[in-house]
Amino acid sequence: MPEFTNPFIGTVPRQMTHEELVRAIMLNISAxxxxVHLYLAHRDATxxxxxxxxxxxxxxxxLVHVGEFTSLLYRLDPVSAQKVEEGIEEVRELLDSKAPAEASAGAEAAEGTESADAGRRLTVGSLLGKEG
Structure with missing residues (x-):
């Protein structure tokens, strides 16, 4: 539990380097x-x-905070910004073409490689082989 009565509890021994700041911002985005996941899970549970x-x-x-931190990350680390944008563009191209994914799915169906439980909903547990 935080010790709010201790005025030194939140102090740090030194300033972060630029690289440490970039990693801290990435951690903040993850947090x-x-x-978001936690609050939505709580909402779904009541x-x-x-x-x-x-x-x-x-x-x-x-989610607004995610956007704010991401914007800051882009300013601090142009390489991260470039790589994220490359990923966004790859998905855009993939979804605009739709041909490769549809073709491979059709080929699998034609070959009869679909499993018997293909219609079953996958969960993290089922992917790990731990169904409950």
Whole structure:
């Protein structure tokens, strides 16, 4: 538990280097996504409409934080920005063409390689072989 009465609890022994700052911002982005997941999981776990509304609103605010941290990361680390943009463009091209994925899926079906449980919903547990 935080010790708010200790005025030195939040101090750090030194300033971060630029590289450490970049990594810290990446960690902050990850933490914001984790918070979104947590709040949405809590919303999904209750039927209280007031709580559901507030939790959803807070989750959306965390996504704004993701955007703010990502914008800062792009300013601090142009290489990360370039690589993220490359990934976005790859997906855009893949989804615009649609031909390769459809062709390979059709080939698998024609060969009869689909498993018997292809229609079953996959979960993390089923992918790890730990179904509950």
């Amino acid at each position: 914001e996504f984790e918070a 039927t209280n409409e007031d709580a559901r509304k507030v939790l959803y609103d807070i989750a959306l605010e965390e």
